[in-house]
Every structure is written in C-alpha cells, then in structure tokens.
Amino acid sequence: MPATIQPSPLTGKNIRLALFGRLRRRAARCYVVSPFLEDYEFEPLDTLSHFLGKYVDDGCHVILLTCPPAGKVSEVLRKHELLEKFQRKGVNVRVNASLHAKVYLFVDDHRPMSMVGSANMTSGGMEKHIELALLSHNAALTSRLEVNIRRFLDLPGTITFRRWAMGNRAVRDNDR
Numbered sequence: 001m002p003a004t005i006q007p008s009p010l011t012g013k014n015i016r017l018a019l020f021g022r023l024r025r026r027a028a029r030c031y032v033v034s035p036f037l038e039d040y041e042f043e044p045l046d047t048l049s050h051f052l053g054k055y056v057d058d059g060c061h062v063i064l065l066t067c068p069p070a071g072k073v074s075e076v077l078r079k080h081e082l083l084e085k086f087q088r089k090g091v092n093v094r095v096n097a098s099l100h101a102k103v104y105l106f107v108d109d110h111r112p113m114s115m116v117g118s119a120n121m122t123s124g125g126m127e128k129h130i131e132l133a134l135l136s137h138n139a140a141l142t143s144r145l146e147v148n149i150r151r152f153l154d155l156p157g158t159i160t161f162r163r164w165a166m167g168n169r170a171v172r173d174n175d176r
Contacts, residue, residue, distance in 0.1 A: 010133045015119050016042065016126040018135055022106050022113050023051040027060050031105040031149050034121040035067040039082055048121060049082075053089035061092070065152060068095040068164050076168070083161045093161035094153055101152070102133075105145055112142035 010018055020042040030052070039047045052062050064086055069079035083093050102125075104115040117133025119125035136142065152158060 010115070010117070010135050011131065013127060015115070015117065015131055015133045018113075018115065018133075019104060019126075020046070022104075023048075025106075025111070026058055027055065027106040027108045029105070029107040029146070030055050030060055030062045031065070031103065031107075031146065032063070032121060033065045033099070033101050033103040033149060033152070034125075035099045035102070036125070037064075037066050037082070037121040038123065039085070040121055040123060040126055049085055049089060052086060052091050056090035062090070063092045063094065063149070063153070065094045065096065065099060065149070065158070067099050068097055068161075069168075070097070080165060080168075084165075087161060094158055095161050095164050096152070096155060096158040098157055099152075103145060103149060105142060105149065107142060107146055111137060112139050113137055114142040114145050116145070 023042070032048075032052070037048070039049045041047050042051075052064070055062050064083075066083070069076040069083070083095075087093050102117055102119055102121075104113075104121075106113045113135070115133050115135050117131060119129070119131040119133055125131060
C-alpha cells in the first residue's frame with residue numbers, strides 16, 4: 001500500500017519561515033522553480049544566493065529554473081546580473097519563458113521537503129502578497145516532483161541561462 005501523502009498548508013510568512021528553516025540544513029539536491037525571483041534576504045546577510053552557494057560548496061546539486069529576464073532594459077540587466085551571480089556560485093541556471101510553476105524541493109535521505117504553491121521567490125511572494133503553499137516531507141511526493149521538474153528541464157524552450165544570454169541583444173549591447 002502506498003504511503004499517504006498529507007501536505008500541510010502554509011500561508012503568508014510561514015512560507016518564508018519554512019523555506020528559511022530548510023535552507024539552513026544540508027541537501028543532496030535542491031531545486032528552486034520560480035518565474036520571478038530576486039536575491040531574497042531571509043534575514044540580514046542570509047540571502048538566497050548565500051544559501052544556494054553554500055549548498056554547492058557542500059556538494060549539493062542545485063538547479064534554479066526561472067523565466068528569462070524580460071521587460072525594460074534596466075529590468076533585463078538587473079535579472080541578468082542576478083542570474084550571473086547564481087551561476088558564478090555554481091548553480092545550474094535554466095530559463096523558460098512559459099514557466100509559471102513555483103516549486104521548492106530539497107532532496108536528501110533523511111528529511112526531504114517539497115513545497116508547491118503560488119509564491120515566487122521575491123519579497124512580494126515571501127512577505128507581502130497573499131500566498132498559499134503545500135508543504136510535505138513525504139519522500140514519495142518529493143521524488144515524483146523531482147521527476148517532473150527534470151521533465152521541465154527537457155521541455156522545448158528550456159535552455160541554459162548562458163545560452164539565453166548569448167542570444168540576447170540588450171545584454172550583448174550593454175557589454176560593449
């Protein structure tokens with residue numbers, strides 16, 4: 001008989017607290033899937049890039065899937081800079097313009113965690129907006145979600161951030 005999956009609903013700042021608590025513990029693999037993101041500061045000096053960089057340093061395979069930079073040139077350049085920062089820290093950054101899912105997975109043998117909901121990895125998504133997420137420590141659910149995220153990476157339109165940047169005129173023009 002398969003294990004029962006009983007996710008816990010989270011709202012508001014509890015989403016931020018759950019993610020912050022999990023980011024402080026090791027994982028073998030970490031997936032951050034968020035169309036919109038910023039180098040969100042969970043606490044002073046504890047930013048998303050700090051945590052993901054530490055994960056990579058500890059041997060964790062980290063994948064960040066987001067929408068490519070879009071909008072005004074200044075917005076494109078700001079997100080481009082942020083994604084480059086993640087890449088320099090060793091994070092595998094992928095982009096897909098059709099992405100809408102928000103999923104946060106931490107895979108390990110002891111205490112896997114999956115969170116699926118409406119919150120982007122932004123200050124709005126973590127603090128200001130009315131958001132809802134389901135949190136689970138069920139290994140079977142986390143494993144199924146990981147398989148599906150890996151499928152996202154194979155979808156047409158999902159490319160590495162580096163490949164996207166090489167083909168983006170606003171970024172190339174700014175480098176001159």
